Amino acid sequence: MTTPWQHRFAQRTQRMTSSAIRELLKLTERPDIISFGGGLPAPEAFPVDEIRAAADAVLARKGSTALQYSTTEGCLRLREAIVVQMARYGIVVTVDNIIITSGSQQALDLIGKVLINPGDRILTETPSYLGALQAFTMFGADYVSVPCDDDGMRTELLEDALRVGPKFMYLLPNFQNPSGVTLALPRRWDLVRLSDRYGIPLVEDDPYGQLRYEGEHIKPLVVIDAELRHAEDDGCYSGNVIYLSTFSKTLAPGLRLGWVVAPRAVIERLVQAKQGSDLHTSTFVQMVAAEAIDRGVLDRNVKRVRELYRRRRDVMLAALERAFPDPDMGVGWTRPQGGLFLWVRLPHGLDSLQLLTEAIEQRVAFVPGAPFHPDGSGANTLRLNFSHADEAHIDEGIARLGRVVVRQLERMGRVPARA
Amino acid sequence: MTTPWQHRFAQRTQRMTSSAIRELLKLTERPDIISFGGGLPAPEAFPVDEIRAAADAVLARKGSTALQYSTTEGCLRLREAIVVQMARYGIVVTVDNIIITSGSQQALDLIGKVLINPGDRILTETPSYLGALQAFTMFGADYVSVPCDDDGMRTELLEDALRVGPKFMYLLPNFQNPSGVTLALPRRWDLVRLSDRYGIPLVEDDPYGQLRYEGEHIKPLVVIDAELRHAEDDGCYSGNVIYLSTFSKTLAPGLRLGWVVAPRAVIERLVQAKQGSDLHTSTFVQMVAAEAIDRGVLDRNVKRVRELYRRRRDVMLAALERAFPDPDMGVGWTRPQGGLFLWVRLPHGLDSLQLLTEAIEQRVAFVPGAPFHPDGSGANTLRLNFSHADEAHIDEGIARLGRVVVRQLERMGRVPARA
Numbered sequence: 047m048t049t050p051w052q053h054r055f056a057q058r059t060q061r062m063t064s065s066a067i068r069e070l071l072k073l074t075e076r077p078d079i080i081s082f083g084g085g086l087p088a089p090e091a092f093p094v095d096e097i098r099a100a101a102d103a104v105l106a107r108k109g110s111t112a113l114q115y116s117t118t119e120g121c122l123r124l125r126e127a128i129v130v131q132m133a134r135y136g137i138v139v140t141v142d143n144i145i146i147t148s149g150s151q152q153a154l155d156l157i158g159k160v161l162i163n164p165g166d167r168i169l170t171e172t173p174s175y176l177g178a179l180q181a182f183t184m185f186g187a188d189y190v191s192v193p194c195d196d197d198g199m200r201t202e203l204l205e206d207a208l209r210v211g212p213k214f215m216y217l218l219p220n221f222q223n224p225s226g227v228t229l230a231l232p233r234r235w236d237l238v239r240l241s242d243r244y245g246i247p248l249v250e251d252d253p254y255g256q257l258r259y260e261g262e263h264i265k266p267l268v269v270i271d272a273e274l275r276h277a278e279d280d281g282c283y284s285g286n287v288i289y290l291s292t293f294s295k296t297l298a299p300g301l302r303l304g305w306v307v308a309p310r311a312v313i314e315r316l317v318q319a320k321q322g323s324d325l326h327t328s329t330f331v332q333m334v335a336a337e338a339i340d341r342g343v344l345d346r347n348v349k350r351v352r353e354l355y356r357r358r359r360d361v362m363l364a365a366l367e368r369a370f371p372d373p374d375m376g377v378g379w380t381r382p383q384g385g386l387f388l389w390v391r392l393p394h395g396l397d398s399l400q401l402l403t404e405a406i407e408q409r410v411a412f413v414p415g416a417p418f419h420p421d422g423s424g425a426n427t428l429r430l431n432f433s434h435a436d437e438a439h440i441d442e443g444i445a446r447l448g449r450v451v452v453r454q455l456e457r458m459g460r461v462p463a464r465a
Numbered sequence: 466m467t468t469p470w471q472h473r474f475a476q477r478t479q480r481m482t483s484s485a486i487r488e489l490l491k492l493t494e495r496p497d498i499i500s501f502g503g504g505l506p507a508p509e510a511f512p513v514d515e516i517r518a519a520a521d522a523v524l525a526r527k528g529s530t531a532l533q534y535s536t537t538e539g540c541l542r543l544r545e546a547i548v549v550q551m552a553r554y555g556i557v558v559t560v561d562n563i564i565i566t567s568g569s570q571q572a573l574d575l576i577g578k579v580l581i582n583p584g585d586r587i588l589t590e591t592p593s594y595l596g597a598l599q600a601f602t603m604f605g606a607d608y609v610s611v612p613c614d615d616d617g618m619r620t621e622l623l624e625d626a627l628r629v630g631p632k633f634m635y636l637l638p639n640f641q642n643p644s645g646v647t648l649a650l651p652r653r654w655d656l657v658r659l660s661d662r663y664g665i666p667l668v669e670d671d672p673y674g675q676l677r678y679e680g681e682h683i684k685p686l687v688v689i690d691a692e693l694r695h696a697e698d699d700g701c702y703s704g705n706v707i708y709l710s711t712f713s714k715t716l717a718p719g720l721r722l723g724w725v726v727a728p729r730a731v732i733e734r735l736v737q738a739k740q741g742s743d744l745h746t747s748t749f750v751q752m753v754a755a756e757a758i759d760r761g762v763l764d765r766n767v768k769r770v771r772e773l774y775r776r777r778r779d780v781m782l783a784a785l786e787r788a789f790p791d792p793d794m795g796v797g798w799t800r801p802q803g804g805l806f807l808w809v810r811l812p813h814g815l816d817s818l819q820l821l822t823e824a825i826e827q828r829v830a831f832v833p834g835a836p837f838h839p840d841g842s843g844a845n846t847l848r849l850n851f852s853h854a855d856e857a858h859i860d861e862g863i864a865r866l867g868r869v870v871v872r873q874l875e876r877m878g879r880v881p882a883r884a
Binding site: 084086090092095101102106109111112114115116147149151152155177181183184294298299300301319321322323324325327328329330331 | 509596
């Protein structure tokens with residue numbers, strides 16, 4: 047049953063998926079390993095009792111609706127709650143601009159299904175989110191990628207990349223996965239203006255936007271785009287940006303609930319694609335989330351999660367300072383203002399996949415950076431998650447990892463061997 | 466943003482989807498209309514209180530697991546429960562032969578993603594399930610279709626159709642959607658033998674298998690295939706059939722839970738595809754279903770649903786006898802032994818889409834048969850659902866529909882106009 051398509055699929059995704067992420071997720075489950083590998087939220091941050099009460103109320107009051115089929119675009123009450131949420135961030139839309147998805151991974155899949163033809167090029171940041179590359183690659187996407195610095199995508203390099211005619215641009219402007227960097231405001235304006243000039247849509251993936259631990263909120267691309275075009279009077283968005291977000295990091299990932307904000311015509315196409323994909327997202331889960339939001343669970347939990355992850359980020363940054371070699375050894379890392387991840391750059395010549403083997407022997411894990419690079423670079427980078435392990439384990443895990451890095455550098459003759 | 470792919474997609478699926486099913490589903494919601502249109506289970510058949518208890522137990526005892534990410538192939542406990550369920554029908558498999566999907570619609574989508582290249586031909590029954598045609602068409606499928614009679618696909622016509630080299634065969638052997646017919650045992654053997662001889666896999670879609678109201682259970686294709694090959698000793702299935710089913714008709718569709726049984730190598734590819742599609746199905750919902758099954762909810766509910774739908778089917782058949790024109794007027798219908806649907810054939814020249822317009826004026830609805838025909842035929846057919854409306858509404862709705870049909874035939878000069 048092997049076909050040219052499957053062959054290409056196997057070549058491209060098996061390498062990225064099976065070998066790196068999937069195997070690592072398995073290791074995450076070994077209880078003796080301190081894992082900074084996955085992107086798991088802290089289970090102690092889940093509002094279990096409050097979701098339990100919401101689920102009970104939904105089944106008690108509207109059980110047969112919650113267990114029945116429902117419309118593909120998603121339950122009205124949940125879309126209304128999202129309209130309110132979005133408005134807080136300046137994103138002015140109506141329920142017709144929203145489709146509920148089974149996590150934002152499904153949003154990426156539906157976008158791929160509707161927009162990508164085999165051979166189309168997608169413009170991404172380098173590095174970019176692995177799950178998006180996986181989703182798009184399934185539909186035969188190729189990539190053109192633009193490097194980042196501490197202010198996100200280097201938009202001064204963007205216009206050259208746009209001239210190759212990408213189908214759309216895909217970015218995570220806030221606390222990017224994997225790098226943790228945030229796209230600066232002037233660069234957001236560059237992006238939106240160039241998107242407009244070249245007629246190339248922007249896919250803005252924003253799973254972490256609510257999880258800012260310091261600094262000022264920066265306008266999303268979708269808001270800048272609406273400002274550029276003077277949004278229509280009916281409040282229905284009709285611009286150039288497809289915006290995605292999720293409840294996975296603010297409420298709970300096990301619900302599998304995300305959403306897309308886009309012009310009505312795009313939503314209609316996504317609805318058609320979703321109808322063929324899974325008919326609709328679980329009615330029950332949507333109603334539980336809507337009920338929880340109405341009860342204020344989401345707002346309370348976002349505050350709680352921010353506090354928890356801010357502390358864990360700080361613990362990880364302090365541990366890195368203590369345990370890792372000096373910057374003049376060619377080792378550096380990002381200082382994210384939010385989100386779940388930070389990004390370590392090692393000296394050239396040091397391969398993080400090799401490092402991982404040794405790290406696992408020392409019972410600590412991370413994700414090697416290469417699979418996040420659609421251009422095949424990044425062998426000397428790695429991603430650390432700071433949301434899942436508790437503070438003591440972060441301390442201990444980074445100490446172990448630091449020793450592994452120092453040992454590798456010693457072998458390369460980069461630091462004086464310790465006595 | 467219109468591309469050749471999207472153009473084709475628009476041409477093929479918009480016609481099928483928007484105009485027929487989606488618009489009709491909207492009408493279903495109008496409370497004054499008696500709808501035999503959708504495929505909705507009876508809400509009074511949902512075990513609401515029992516699912517409420519199961520959900521509460523899951524969140525009380527394992528809340529943080531239920532709300533966390535989980536593996537793509539699905540929760541082990543649910544896959545174990547499915548292994549036990551499958552064994553009752555002679556389907557001997559291990560958990561490695563199973564992937565949990567977000568409803569069986571997602572199984573169809575994943576099969577399309579893994580197996581179909583644009584232009585590939587899929588062999589189907591005529592008529593066939595609209596949701597499958599929709600899912601496969603998204604990946605650029607074309608169709609070769611084989612007509613059915615009261616014993617299902619006419620397998621004496623199959624070999625000619627196989628010579629055009631379809632990628633796989635797609636069938637619903639039990640109480641087919643839309644026709645309600647069941648594939649006879651000798652034909653199942655024909656199919657499996659031809660599948661083996663031509664090396665063309667069979668996709669066996671079995672959402673209604675447990676809902677048999679009379680007659681003897683007939684072996685699934687996957688069991689016949691295993692018998693043909695003498696299944697391996699380790700109990701892990703490795704044959705030519707990909708089998709799908711769902712909890713949507715036996716437990717509740719709002720959960721969105723289905724599964725695939727297939728050889729391990731196929732499951733691995735489906736897992737990769739699902740990882741890009743939605744990472745995994747809701748952990749919470751999977752654990753609630755597993756808990757409910759452990760508590761005996763599924764078995765009790767299947768018995769309840771069988772009783773309820775058997776009566777409704779009988780009421781509909783009796784009402785059709787009373788209200789519809791005689792068979793010698795060219796009107797006939799199937800007598801399904803299970804499932805949710807029966808199928809009406811009208812005299813040639815009578816268009817069921819036209820009929821629908823008039824039916825809606827009389828406040829009764831159904832699904833026109835043409836969209837279920839990949840070959841463009843079937844204008845004189847329609848599908849009736851007997852699971853959703855209660856007995857009094859079935860009686861009244863069929864009486865209304867009968868009057869509409871009689872009037873149409875009168876206009877065609879087929880029956881003497883009544884005084």
